[in-house]
Amino acid sequence: MELDDMAPEVAQEFYPQALKMLHESGLPFLMGGGFALRQYTGMQRAMKDMDVFCKAGDCPRLLKIFNDEGFKTELVDARWLAKAFKDGKYVDFIFNNPGNNMPVNDGWFRRAPDGTEFGVPVKYISAEDLFRCKIYVQNRERYDGSDLNHLILRYGEHMDWERILQTLEQHWQLVLMQFLSFQFVYPSERDIIPRWMFDELLLRAKEQFDMPPPTEKVCRGLLIDQTQYAPAVTEWGFKAMTIMTI
Numbered sequence: 588m589e590l591d592d593m594a595p596e597v598a599q600e601f602y603p604q605a606l607k608m609l610h611e612s613g614l615p616f617l618m619g620g621g622f623a624l625r626q627y628t629g630m631q632r633a634m635k636d637m638d639v640f641c642k643a644g645d646c647p648r649l650l651k652i653f654n655d656e657g658f659k660t661e662l663v664d665a666r667w668l669a670k671a672f673k674d675g676k677y678v679d680f681i682f683n684n685p686g687n688n689m690p691v692n693d694g695w696f697r698r699a700p701d702g703t704e705f706g707v708p709v710k711y712i713s714a715e716d717l718f719r720c721k722i723y724v725q726n727r728e729r730y731d732g733s734d735l736n737h738l739i740l741r742y743g744e745h746m747d748w749e750r751i752l753q754t755l756e757q758h759w760q761l762v763l764m765q766f767l768s769f770q771f772v773y774p775s776e777r778d779i780i781p782r783w784m785f786d787e788l789l790l791r792a793k794e795q796f797d798m799p800p801p802t803e804k805v806c807r808g809l810l811i812d813q814t815q816y817a818p819a820v821t822e823w824g825f826k827a828m829t830i831m832t833i
Contacts (some may be wrong), residue, residue, distance in 0.1 A: 601676045602637055603654075606707040612652050614645045615696050617712045618704065619681065626702060626711045628741040629639055636677050640712055642691050643682040649827045666822070671740065681817040684723055686810040714742050715750050722761050727809040752784055758810070763788040803829065 607615050620638030624630055641649060644670050650660040653671040662669045669685035683690045699710035712720070718738060720780075724731035739746075755762050766785055770777045806825035808816030819825040 603705040610707050616641045618709050619712045623711045623717050627714050628737045638679045640681050646682050712748050727815050736772050739769050747783050748781045
């Protein structure tokens with residue numbers, strides 16, 4: 588990351604300091620957000636925060652380090668997110684996702700490529716894990732589908748699509764949705780998407796109608812948008828979770 592990519596005071600003070608503290612902690616961490624997106628797509632984006640992925644067990648230790656250095660820290664949501672603030676800027680410590688179905692583990696670090704930010708050695712979240720994280724961000728206020736289309740366009744030929752299908756097996760419909768979006772946005776680049784995977788997803792979409800629909804009225808919308816699907820649960824009788832023995 589070049590200093591000119593951010594506001595001068597941010598680039599010259601906050602982020603170099605935060606990265607140095609992370610590196611000197613000796614705890615494993617991964618760069619995500621705009622840093623990772625730039626790594627795989629070349630896109631430069633003005634950033635006001637820094638997404639750091641870490642294991643849940645390491646998060647309290649990292650928060651203590653930042654707290655001892657004068658940062659205000661808080662565990663925002665025990666399921667997935669903590670923050671460290673200073674001078675109106677902040678670091679997000681992410682150890683899961685809002686749906687609580689993607690905990691950071693050692694496998695994330697084994698697949699992480701090396702790099703350097705502000706002179707500090709770092710590792711980036713893998714392209715496959717970045718894809719998995721962003722596919723669940725479909726809020727009214729924030730939708731990461733365009734980031735995913737850029738990731739496919741610029742890095743899709745290098746991605747481990749078998750792993751993506753394996754790790755998103757239960758929510759394969761989201762992958763098919765993204766593939767169709769990509770084909771709409773970049774019709775001339777459709778062959779970047781593996782044909783075998785697209786055919787498999789289309790077959791699943793077709794074959795699901797050969798079976799009866801689920802008996803439980805479930806809304807999985809809360810996995811991708813934590814607010815807009817609330818009426819389905821609070822007013823229309825759909826379940827976000829099952830509180831019973833089946």
